[in-house]
Amino acid sequence: MHVVVVGAGVIGAACAEALSAAGATVTVVDRSGPAAGTTGAGEGNVLVSDKEPGPELELAQASRRQLPELLARLADELGAEQADVEWQPKGGLVVATTDSGPLHDFAARQRAAGVLAEEITPERAFELEPNLTREITGAVLYPEDGQVQPVLLATTLLTAVRQRGGRLLSGVTATGVTKNALVTDSGTIPCDHVVNACGPWAGDFATRAGAPIPVLPRRGLILVTTPVADLVRHKVYDADYVGAVASGEADLQTSTVVESTPAGTVLIGSSRQRVGFDDTIQVDVLRELARKAIRLFPLLAKVNVMRAYGGFRPYLPDHLPVIGPDPRVPGLWHATGHEGAGIGLAVATGRLLAELMTGKEPHVDPKPFRVDRQGLAA
Structure with missing residues (x-):
């Protein structure tokens, strides 16, 4: 299975890492480069303290539990220095x-x-x-609150993807989706699935792909x-x-x-x-x-x-991210709309998307994050 992830911020990087760990061949495309957008302008918050009980808090709790485990695995795979993301579980x-x-x-x-x-x-x-x-x-x-250096987290995740045989294409702009391919300003990339992880620009890309969402x-x-x-x-x-x-x-x-x-x-x-x-x-x-x-x-x-x-x-208007497939365009998936919580939600988001794409049992309930939830995909 070949998946193209559009967006090399922390959400795109986490999706790419989880997919590559699940055995997929992954290409990451970004019009600028790793962490050049929202991720590079963030503080690195990994928080449970600011979320009301509900789906977002459950996703945050899952991500907080998984982050240290993921960093330990990446340290074994890449080496401790390469996997150092300045993780501080300082509270x-x-x-x-x-x-x-x-x-x-x-x-x-x-x-x-x-x-x-x-x-x-x-x-x-x-x-x-x-x-x-x-x-x-x-x-x-x-x-349970913590902090990472967000650029280091994104680039470390992408390093793992590349070490597993994946590709990172910087300076390439995605312009649309066709059956079994992503269309870019540098040509068409054949693939089985496309993941829209474009952050604040996800709404524009979704519209170009034929499945608008109100990001x-x-x-x-x-x-x-x-x-x-x-x-x-x-x-x-x-x-x-x-x-x-x-x-x-x-x-x-x-x-x-x-x-x-x-x-x-x-x-x-x-x-x-x-x-x-x-x-x-x-x-x-x-x-x-x-x-x-x-x-x-x-x-x-x-x-x-x-x-x-x-x-x-x-x-997004209802303050929940979109994670999962888009029924309007076969092969199109979304992982966006995390607003200011993307760093803290990234690990669980990537894992959830990979579980849904590979048919595994989701570790958190995916229903609240569906793109076709009431009023969102209009």
């Missing part, structure tokens, strides 16, 4: 600076769904994060500080982040997210805004992100910003 800390009731209610619903969510006192939060503002009114510790870009910006020692130890965010993630509003929304990297830099987010593919870096948005971050970590006021960057998340 997440969600804090409230106003009424903490909604935060604790949300945590209780998550615990009922099997998430480790430990309600802690502000004093305990200060022990975990000594530089945290003393204005917090409540906190929940999520030990829209949702813009986000991130600030990066100069290296600073031991300022932030966990992924820390304000409780309003959950509401911003779940919101469908087009207007600008910002919520405080602060975390460090192995290099010592601090990443500050997050913003969400539907502005099409306008990639302008908006200074007013950066100011808002900085202001809110300083409120959580006052010492950040003395730290210099090194750079800012942004990207587009693949947004």
Whole structure:
């Protein structure tokens, strides 16, 4: 079986890896190169803390369980250095600076769904994060939250695909699908299946393939500080982040997210805004992100910003990704619409798609992610 995956971001890479591990011959096509789009503009979040109980949380829990196992297998296959994706199972800390009731209610619903969510006192939060503002009114510790370097994760997955005999074609634009082939600007690639893993551009490719889906870009910006020692130890965010993630509003929304990297830099987010593919870096948005971050970590006021960057998340109106075959075009499959959760959902997404394509028993229920779910494929 020959499968062509369109898109070399983390979702496409995870699908390609899972398919090649299942014995398929895989070609990955990308108009730019590995992790050149949404993946390269992400923070690397692997989260269960920000998801309401339901299908997305179940996919996130499965992915979180599988990621360390997959990395261990890739280390055996590729070597430890080649498979190093800066995986940090450091945990997440969600804090409230106003009424903490909604935060604790949300945590209780998550615990009922099997998430480790430990309600802690502000004093305990200060022990975990000594530089945290003393204005917090409540906190929940999520030990399962983690972080990877997203570009390294995508490229490591693609390295495994290539080592197993697969191909990566960079600078090749997919323009359509015909029976048993992908059409590109460099010619036709015969194949049995095509996987649409184009992220925010998946809607455009799906339309060209004859099976439109309503994927829209949702813009986000991130600030990066100069290296600073031991300022932030966990992924820390304000409780309003959950509401911003779940919101469908087009207007600008910002919520405080602060975390460090192995290099010592601090990443500050997050913003969400539907502005099409306008990639302008908006200074007013950066100011808002900085202001809110300083409120959580006052010492950040003395730290210099090194750079800012942004990207587009693949947004679907019902906030669930599409994973699986498209009944309108035989041989066409989708793996897109993960919005800002793609890094954390990638491993389970790739495995689920490979299971469906090869006829194996799915490890999570695929029905909520079908492209023909009510109202989506219109």
